[in-house]
Amino acid sequence: MGTSGKLHNSLMEILVVVGMDQHTGLVPDNLPVQSSEKLPGTLPLFTTAFEPQVLAACAHEVANFPNSSSIFDSMASYSTSTWSSTIPPSPARGVSSSIPPSSAKGGKTRRSQSLRRLTPTGKHSVALPVGSDVISSLPPLCLPGNAYVYKDRPKDHVHYLVLTDISGAHSYATVYTFYRKFLASQVRGKSEYTIRAVPLSDEGEEGTRACFVPLCCCMVSRAPYFFTMRDCLTCLVQQLHKDVRTMEMVVAEFSSNLALVPCPPPGQLAISFQLNRFLVTVPPAMDPDRRVLDMPLHFPFLSFSTDAILTLVACILTEQRIVFLASDYALLTIVMESLLTYVQPFVWHNVYVPVLSNSMVDLVEAPGVFMMGCHVSHREKIIKLTETIWVPGIVVADIQSGEVFMADSIFDNSELPRFPRAAAEFFKEKCSSMKFQYDFSYLHSPTPTSVDEARKHRETWQQELSRDIQVAFLQTMVKLFRDVKEYVSTVNHRRYLNKDKFLAAQEDLDQPFFREVCQSHMFKRFLQDRMDQKRDYYSIMEETMQWQGEDKAEIPDNKLIRRRKISANSPGQKNRRSGVVNFGLEANGPTCTFQLPTFTQAHRKAEKANPVHFYESCIQKLTNYLENCEPSMRAPYLYLRGMLYAAEGSSMIALEDFHNLCSVDVKLFPAEHVQGIINSLSDLERTQLEQKGLYKGGPMERKTMLGKLRRMSTEIDRGQGLIIALDFDQLPQRDVDLHEFSKHIRLLDIAVDSEVIERLFQSLTLEDTNYLDPDTFSIFYDCWKETELDNNRVACQLPEDCLTREEGVLKVSKLIRCDLGTGRLILTHKRLLFRTGDRTEEVVRIRDIQNLEKFQHNTVLTSADALKIYSKVDGQSPFSAILKEERNQWFMLVQELWCGRNIAEGTKDSQVVHQAAQNVLLINAVVLSGEYDECAHYDGVEQAAENLCYFTKRRKEGKDNLPEATTEVLIQRVNPSLGESVRNTVEALLYTSGDNSKGDNRSSPLLWCAMGSGQVKVYDASTWICDQQFIQANNRVCCLLAVGTDQVWAGSFDTTIYVIDIHTHTANKQLLDHVDMVSDLTISQDGSTVYSASLNGQIILWSAATLQKQGQIWLKNVHRLVSIKLVGENLWCCMKKSLMLVNREGETLHTLEMKDEGNSPLQIECFLLSQDGMIWAASGNSGRLAVWDSHSYSLVKNINVSCRGFSKMVQTHGKIWVGGKCGNIHIFNQGTYGEEKELVAHEDAIRSMCAAFDRYIMTGSGSKDGKIAIWRV
Structure with missing residues (x-):
């Protein structure tokens, strides 16, 4: 058995305590470091904002108290010594103790605090699960309205956060703020206070002031368990009030316990545990594709009208810049999270900061799309912001007043997006029967006779209402977008949306909304899922509404889903997915609860706490359940037991459970975690795993190894058996600017030169924007690779002696008719060839072209676009080719290559030919990709192509007509x-x-x-x-x-x-030896001495043989010595303003x-x-x-x-x-x-x-x- 590790699906990632205590003192915020010394006067204690600190950061096997010098008997599972006492909570300024270390009570000293970092030290260092950038951002977010102390004790309060690390990953936090009584005394000659904790009954002594200081317990989770974390923190704060031990011990023990609690897998299994005799239940996500939901969804309906909510939904779907305002910070995150739940399956991938502290409000000035929230007191500031600086309009949603309006920019008169009328009426009808007030819903019900019954009543009401809200919004999303697949076409194994037809099918007043949606990142992700025939709750609802009719659309129960699954798997039909699909919107929540062993029973069997004992107890309990459980519960039990085995250190047994999980419900398979386990195996363990048949060729390999590969777009040429495989890791997944575009183009080996790439970027964007969307990039790349494959295939089919070593195929035409018969034109670096059957003829050499001419080839029956090529070779007649719709493209390509060849010969620059050939390939790919209306240059293909005809333009401008x-x-x-x-x-x-x-x-x-x-x-x-x-x-x-x-x-x-x-x-x-830029070098006539000069007038003499410094000349008042020439023993020096002749001593002999x-x-x-x-x-x-x-x-x-x-x-x-x-x-x-x-x-x-x-x-x-x-x- 291996050593125990972190539970991968732990409910708690980290517990952070923020505030001020006796170790930090009270330090005024927003004061420069220098100003902490000797400020005159006394700052008002109760009107000064103080600087909060991170007092504790506890996670699995890590307990860090950066400001405390207390020593306590920590639990064995914790390593308080593996981390240095430095932590990055905030740029704190020091509060030095006025008590000498030797005289401090109890022999404890209070440390001076400075800038701190979380730095692992020692041989067995353990990393915190949350990045230091996230932890360092917590103090102002825990106290967003600044940290004040109070004369009277305020009420405890809770608010919620969504944290984003540098990689863009979200963590979710609940912050419980409570207040402890301290006695404060101002440090003599400084603006800071020392404080010490006292009981509520202690009134203090002379020279001190009683005050209540905020402390924030912030629990962070990987999933949005806001209300579950609130329950946990309530138990913690109660214990902090009652427990006589130090805060450090209580917090360490509490986080030690919660680090052992797993999150349930999606489905019907909840997890419960006892915390201070309080039963906490962790609900599962109802579907692997849906978010965890442990909060009510009706709060937006208590603040906004239905029309306002639909407007906000429209703003999210069209990716507007949105700022929410509230007088209570707790409302911000809950309302915003509810709205993001409403728009599922669309997922917000832009900037998302639900709570802005007072010091962070200026973030709304940033460009780009975002959703942010701040206190309502900043309302006028935000409105004024759009009137005074160059920022686009901001949608303001005032939770306090229920208003939603556009704070227009003086440069942007945009309006609020309008939610489509038919879908809005449909949604309002669905909402008409909902009761958003609990009291209204239960006026007809008898009074509950117990607290548990009352709580159960309210939970049931919340679950049913949240379900109804989700159903109404999901049906509305289906009504909005269910016909989008009708406008998807497949070309060369790739699918494209015909946006113009899709928009034209919408009502005129709705088209602006859908046009903006189609341009959003969220829609492109949604569309990709629909194109991939993803089987999820949206697709099931879509089928249900089609099957029942819109007016009868209801949530299908599991029996209905099973019947539809059986139908889908009937002979002759495509099998979309095996197993039962869970719609994920069941009204009654999870059907089964797994209760964890009590912490005191499980992991205190040894003298010191050990998480392995807790894991063993859980595993034993799950094993017992697996022997007698219903088949539908086998998957979540296997999932949980596999996670616990992995945390316990039994990797091989964990992999067996995950292997068995694949055969029960593959959607629960934790591919990334399994991949991590496999990577950590020893060679012996890996061999054992393969021998068991769990790894090689089995479902585990398919999920971890093949699943690790990104989506591949593959086109098979049946004649040659060639495959084009496109690694999506190299393609942008969001809009790219020129810099990012250049990086991708170079990585894909399309072009290297920055000017060529810039011209390509301008062509693909038609210079209308500074960003290129990923769809256009992807289609362009497909066309590029497709052409490359065609060219290589044709080159292989040509006779061996047909192409020279420096010649390659650049373009192959469709089947055409020309003077030489019916066949295909082939453009190479040097020539134009014509191939018919197995015969290849040279039409003309590029260097011999005299002129190109477009003309109409008219016959009795038809008229077609044609191209005529004149040769300057005597006796060679013009060549005509009927190219039809390809005529203009071929004219452009041949002309660019011809002009490049002429310029290369005229300027004696052979590399121009290769540059012109590259332009031909780029032009061809741009023209081909421009045929798809998803591309940004769809309406300006000719302009885009002409922009790449660099040498054609140069020749017309006559820039390369060099004189004889x-x-x-x-x-x-x-x-x-x-x-x-x-x-x-x-x-x-x-x-x-x-x-x-x-x-x-x-x-x-x-x-x-x-x-x-x-x-x-x-x-x-x-x-x-x-x-x-x-x-x-x-x-x-x-x-x-x-x-x-x-x-x-x-x-x-x-x-x-x-x-x-x-x-x-x-x-x-x-x-x-030079102290300034070296500007020139010269050498003596005999080659023995080298003179080097720098801009500052320093001239050094070097031995050419030994490289030793032989002497030095300093020219006075010289700042631009650019060159030197040696004449005998003297030097001519160019100083820009004059020429000076100087001798070896630096004396000026003459000036010109x-x-x-x-x-x-x-x-x-x-x-x-x-x-x-x-x-x-x-x-x-x-x-x-x-x-x-x-x-x-x-x-x-x-x-x-x-x-x-x-x-x-x-x-x-x-x-x-x-x-x-x-x-x-x-x-x-x-x-x-x-x-x-x-x-x-x-x-x-x-x-x-x-x-x-x-x-x-x-x-x-x-x-x-x-x-x-x-x-x-």
């Missing part, structure tokens, strides 16, 4: 950001020639690229293949320098110089400044020392260059060019190549200073340049272009 002077010297373009999501600036380029003497692959010439992303990439300059290994700096790498034949130094904005080994492409050495025509200074961006002894400098903010004599420092020439500024320059063959910020290159004659040529180089500023011997010039551009161009000198 440019194409003559441009050799190739390379994209170093290929395969990355964003383009990065090419900050620096360096060419290394390699060492031919070594005769191996290390001798290849290399092009080093320093990127704005901090990467240094390396290209083989003979093949232009990028090395997969690269160096990653922490910031931009802005300069590169070859040092000898074995090293490349890279200077980064992270102040580091990375020394890269040329042969291994690794940077295992780094120089860290660039001026414009008006003699105003210009910014110098770059400079070089030419081979003929001249200094060339270029302005960064104008098209001006200056040439000085480096010996006399006299100005030789000012050159003006039409350019907004220059960025880089390099010299070769007596020419000065200057890169401009407009992306062009200006070539000047070194001798005559005249401009000889201007090259159209990049679409962004040229950010880097380097020369490869005297043969090539390489230029790199900014991130808008992000490419490298290679030029022939």
Whole structure:
């Protein structure tokens, strides 16, 4: 037997006590930490809001009292020492004790409190079942109206919470607030109070004030057992008042007991237990698909009219922003939970905060859909909010007054959604016979003669009324949506809703409501269940109403359900589900109750409490019941016993019970929990499990292993036996913005480039919204994969020598007629082919297309859309294809590929062809998905497709019509950001020639690229293949320098110089002496000393051999040292505002400044020392260059060019190549200073340049272009 663990289906997750006591004192809330010292005056004790703390957090085997120093004899099942005494309840400020530790009464000390975290310590740490983020949110929620102390004792009160953790999972809590008497005395010189607990009769002594301090017991459960938890907490508070022991002991023992109480499985079995002689009953959910319900559902009808309730239901179904107001916090959660129960099977998945504390009310300013609740005192603030800031309208539901209205935004004149008329009348008729007041219902009844009888009367009335309410709403939901399946069509094994037809079938006044509903997340989930033929309470009600007729629709009893089940399983009909379906709305509640053993009998058999003894007693009792129970009760008993065995540590026996459960009622099978048990088994236990036949191939594997897989959409191609399997884990399940969309597109390997993805996003949304719905995404992806399968199948069918290595199939037409006969057109990367039978002919090469023309092919009988393709090959006649409805699509696809091919050849960028081919695939998928009216671009398919025709637009705009002077010297373009999501600036380029003497692959010439992303990439300059290994700096790498034949130094904005080994492409050495961004590197003529410069004017001299620092030069008052050049022993330094010649001591020898025509200074961006002894400098903010004599420092020439500024320059063959910020290159004659040529180089500023011997010039551009161009000198 293993060690005992947490009961998976425990009623209580955690018990938290919030408030103030003698350990925390009273600390005023909303005071900064510094202000806690020496505040003048005395704060009024009874009008000051104090800061509540988490006083206790107890769960299974964890009891934590962060503020208490008390030591008590805890139960053995509890580990009070496994957690540090830190807890995250709230950002508390310290209250230090004025009593020295040695003199404290009883030797106990009161600890100073600070920011605290729940931190497991020690070898056997136990985690709390509720996240620390949930616990830390409790203090303001337990006391939403702020924490005050009172002169007179207030009445105890209860309210309810729904907590949401970071993952979005809900926990449910009941908070019981009571008040204990304390004596308070203000700490001298501070704004805080120390307090100590006293009996009610104690009036205190001089200098103290008697006050009643709130304490909140908050019980958290995984299921919404609000009223059950209220019963439990009532017993706890009674015991706290009576018990003479410390609060810690009482709370620990109480939570120890409740942690052992299981929740019943859905069905007819309730669980009861004794708590302080009070019988508490835990009701089950009536159906696995329905929520637990232990509260009355009629409270909304006591506050709102029937019309108002229907309006609220309409607001929920259309996912409005809703705020509920109440003077009693207890009403908020109950009313909101009731409304969410009304709309089942629709489930609210948006933001849900039923209780906002005073400090959290500003959350209503947040964008998006939500349901929130707050105190009615904030009503005017919320109404005013929509009038003053940019937020959509908010639906305000005032529980106090019964009003429901739209607080309109000044930017949004929306109205309350209107509930459909026919369904509203139907619902009102159903409600007309209901009595929502208990006294009215039992005026005709005799007086109960006992308390138990009176309680039973009221419980019966509540159960019947709640049942009637649920039936009325469920029938109304069926009336609203039962015909939705008629508008679902199946295409390629996928089902789609024809929304237009569905909306058109509704009454005109109801169409706005249904249109909004169809756009909601809740409807899409509901629709998916209907499409999957889910057998649940909704589908049974739907069948019942159809079978009986709407006017006779009643809850079917189990016999009726069984008869309908038998009919459904008749020969020739589809078997929807085996077993009896429980409708889940029985009037009399559970039919059987399992009473737990008393805690004192069960788990105090040992000297210390041990939960195993309790589990053993429960298991024995359940085993006895299983031997004699009714067949209908066998499933819940097996479920409970399996859970208890698992908690006890008997995993193998638990799995046997769960295995047997599958054969009784598979809907009760706890798949996730079983999967967790299986994962925790040892190899030996797993082997034993397989040998027993419970795991491999059995129902357990199907539920845990196969059930673990997400829904798969599978299409089978019967001819090839190919399957497309779509993992829904990779598809969004809710609306996605561009960021999330990009992530999914990349994960699915559809596209990588962020600009391409953005264009795709704009096409699918038609730029009307910032979000894309999951239906559109899913259909688009299906079309993408479907096309991919078709293309691959056709490619496999073509002869082996038909396609070249660089060629793939992009598009296959339907069966068409053309000049070559009847067959299919095939578009590849390079050609247009025609296949008929087993024969494939080449129609035209893409590069040879001269023109495309749409025309109408007219015959005596018909007229059809056709496409004509003209070739520029001599003697080749135009090719005509009758493509009918596919004509426009084919015209668009061929044109995009043709334009991409032309641009690729014109710009010497071979990657453009692949980008154009990718565009063709995307356009095709967008057009195909646009045929389904569920897609957002259904009404604008042509616009969506045209948006992706990127190269078609560029060709029309003439952006890639390069001048002949440019194409003559441009050799190739390379994209170093290929395969990355964003383009990065090419900050620096360096060419290394390699060492031919070594005769191996290390001798290849290399092009080093320093990127704005901090990467240094390396290209083989003979093949232009990028090395997969690269160096990653922490910031931009802005300069590169070859040092000898074995090293490349890279200077980064992270102040580091990375020394890269040329042969291994690794940077295992780094120089860290710079204190500012490294801006430039240069080397002495003999190669022994490297000079590095940083923006702050620091220049460091390094030994190239030893990498040791040899010296340092500091330039005074320099903040923008961008580049340096070595001349003998001196350095020319570019400081943007001037050029300075400095010596080794940092002394300025000469200064040069660039001026414009008006003699105003210009910014110098770059400079070089030419081979003929001249200094060339270029302005960064104008098209001006200056040439000085480096010996006399006299100005030789000012050159003006039409350019907004220059960025880089390099010299070769007596020419000065200057890169401009407009992306062009200006070539000047070194001798005559005249401009000889201007090259159209990049679409962004040229950010880097380097020369490869005297043969090539390489230029790199900014991130808008992000490419490298290679030029022939």
